[in-house]
Amino acid sequence: MFLSRPYATLVHKRAGFTRVCGFAGYFGSVGDADALLRRMVGEIVHRGPDEQGRFVSTQAGLAHARLSIVGLGDGQQPMVDETGHLTIAFNGEIFNYVELRDDLRARGRRFRTSSDTEVILHLYDEMGDACLSLLNGDFAFALWDERRHRMMLARDRMGVRPLFYTSKGGTLYFASEIKALLKVPGISATLDPIALDQIFTLWAPIAPRTAFAGIHELEPASVMIAEPGRTGLKHYWQLDYPPGDAPGNIKQEAEAAEELRALLSDAVRLRMRADVPVGSYLSGGLDSSLVSALAAGMAPEGLKTFSVSFDSPEHDESAYQRQMAAALHSDHRTVVCREGDIACVFPEVIRFTERPIIRTAPAPLYNLSGLVRETGVKAVLTGEGADEVFAGYDLFKEARVRRFCARQPASRIRPHLFRKLYPYLPNLRQQSVEFLAAFFGVGDGFADDPLFSHRPRFKATAGAKLFYSRELREQLKGYDAADDLASRLPATFRTWHPLHQAQYLEARFLLPGYILSSQGDRMAMAHGIEGRFPFLDHRVVEFASRLPPEMKLKGLTEKHILRRAAQDLLPPAILERPKQPYQAPDSLAFTGPGDLDYVNDCLGEKSIAAGGLFNGEAVAKLHQKCRARATTGFRDNAAFVGILSTQLWHRAFAGQDQQIEKAA
Template structure:
């Protein structure tokens, strides 16, 4: 695990500045506290910070082939590097280390850019081919590891995090108005956009190839649900056993390290299954970590403790309290993008806590998207009739005090009502939407919102899976948006902020291949979500966990924002700050706060999203620009 960065002269006129490379690399020191390295030659400069997990003594980056013509820096893990290494050795390649990074240079010598199709892992890497004058950037199929870039006609700059690119003073800081509108709608900014017009994310499963004055981006991974006629059906018990074996194979791969590996344990079936298998595969006691809350309906410590006791793990618990919100600016600075979900705080604290004892943890991201774990999938099955019924009930519910409980009945009725008369994708989105189009227009300052469709990427993914079953199409949308550009961003940044690698075994080709081949009925039946995954976990976990509701590090944000956190929110979203930023209308934001505090509606999600945006503006963008409001730079194009 590392932080990587680099520069490439596209026009051939100006070689990279070593000082700029080192400034970018220094901004990534938290991602790699165990070492640093660089390669500068002609038009290219590569930099890396290293978190040493495999071949601790010999894996410093960049790593080169035998004659030094090919250089690579890697952020992530290649889980099939042993198999690849043996094949490459038979082909005559010589290795100097045991680390997975070295496999990349030799694999490239054999297969060129098509090498990425042979990799099993989570990765973002940069590879320089000095013979061809070609730079290859690649990102894994699910987007587990990040890679951002800024390009104009003369230079390409790339890095694992935005804060490194912002060390380059000539990268424009002006906001992408379309990205802002999308964020206020879906709580994230799907790739390729970022919140800045001049910076882009390399999308999951894509390559960027640059050199000799050219730059192109191409997709190499096309994982998605299978067409309905190609699905695997059959005996459910046999499929569950196969799934359990596949998850075990993935967990074994994700446990490989020369340092201890733990598990983030939420008390739900996803992380419980990972922990149960990891405990069987780990010599000694498996370290497990969970966070809880004083509010009983949100607290996960009791079910997590039950799992830990059954497994005999070395269990650690942390209780998160409203006072921990004092760290929200640190969270915003670490996550590097606006992360409007309240889970960001407890997840960041869990990663910090785990980092005091281990260097890597397994986490359950991807289980909900692959096996249909969200209540929104159940809601989508209710169809238009339920939405119309909810719309009839909504005026009555609106007159009642809003509950602060998790997924309360009034919240669900209001959300279902929003989907009345909409198609399947729109109904799915309505249940999760942060601010409607009218609310976005009311809350944003004039001229700040772009005209792009906030669901542009969602619609493309939904259409792409058009030959799959109905539920699978929604899962494909969530995997390509909410998972890739929200949950995995949080996992990567929270872990790396504390020198911890977060590994996600569900997002492994071995597991995903089966998940994408399952008929809808093996994932959602009646009101039960994740049916096959629960059956796979049944022999290993307590019955109450297997049959229990979805769990996660979700704080009682609605209650906090009506209690101890209300003055904190009003301070963060104070009129003076908002006027200085020039992004949000102070009076509209205050109205949201007032409506929530008066219990007229649960507006905790939009309030938290606006807090995250404001904190990001100060902690990331403000710090990079000397707290000057970003203004458009004429003549500088958006990144491609």
């Protein structure tokens, strides 16, 4: 097996901790700091219910909530270095901390704990902000440098772990979840209409914007340095691709597949580091099956796998899940998502996403992390990220077909390919070639549009704005969320291959803004579970971004190189199956038996009028259509879930009803 440095130098050791946790803090001056920190961290105690710690100095304060799995006396936080000048509150994992610690020890550094947190303190002491480039992990942290009077906030490259901030009266406040910031006197929840419009177009706010006006998200791969009188923000890493006309990667396909296999194995190995068993999510698709297969080979005591299944056949993948679990001989558990289950937990889901959403897909994952929690497993590997990194989404194929059709807009043959792309959408299969061409914008002549790949999705989603109130439309007059997104693309974007442009849009915006947050960290952490993502190891991401596009999307076969790398690890039925996107019932989830009082309340005339965001009459008709189980189109589903979640957001955070009861 080909294994180039530095992977070959990594040492196999089983040690360390699983630290499911959250933190909060401030830089500046506050009254009764300890009480404030206690209140802030009390809001995110689900991220770390076992232990809390606080640190207060003259200019800064940090609080930490920790779930201790072992080593109660070894890794408490906030952690102070031996000089007493550096203090850190840390959330996440540095997966290569063993190697980093060995290097530091070789340079004469002494360690008081066996935790990765202390590694960061030493690295910062040696290198300052540059230490971030050495970290392989999913992390967010706040590091207070007493000598230099500076607070450093940092976040991992892909945006796995969250970090939010705001300022009030000259003091900077920050926390792992926004609900902690709402405990700061004078900071309250007001929905940002621009963020709402971004969600109703792009599915997620564009960071640093959040759904809360005036509260920001630290962007992935960025670091904020706050010092008296000034605050600086910079990216320490960029997702990048070679120019489109550059010669393809010199690697031959076989060599590339071999290197990818080695890289992925190492990414999984690092993410199996924990002093408790690490489980694995298993969707039945290629990505999670591959991760689980690699993990099973490194878990001599056996692997626990976890799946969501649905009682609706169009969403269910349980046959593939069972097949893969049997092949792995894993201890397999499934949470079944039945009619009514999503509606039952949806208010809780929004309390954790802290933003309106237009799909219900996070809800089953909320229940899944609950199942994991019941088994005692605290960390799970997932296949998330592979679709972004190796071009797995249908959207990438769709863009390729649209470009192919645009070359001969009059062709009556080419649009047939759209049917091949979406075999699971029966309404699309019934359409004429002419309608297919019209729906996918063939002949619109926008092939040089930087958002070309995503226009149909953005347009379909934006249809839900039909339900905006007149006041909201007035407020948003002149604003275009897609243009806003386009204005934030890097200068080199236009030089990239079209597939890489599409991948960038997914990986840089939707991945952290929705997949890793609303579907990822927030759903897992709601039950104190830590997700680990081998495909988002930055070495894997960087390797994949350098691969020629045709190694990722070969013709209309997605993730080609990944399939080749996985060839001898997976059953043929798993390896060769086309991608089935993870989806859950949307509006139909709210039409089952039982009286859903909260839905009726949220969508009722009074609540809609109080929110002021939507047209009450139109919402009433949409609700009626939903009750009749006739809301089958994408726009109507997106609108229903988007409006309901916005109303729930208001109730949870904006003072209408701080405590939403779970629906019966």
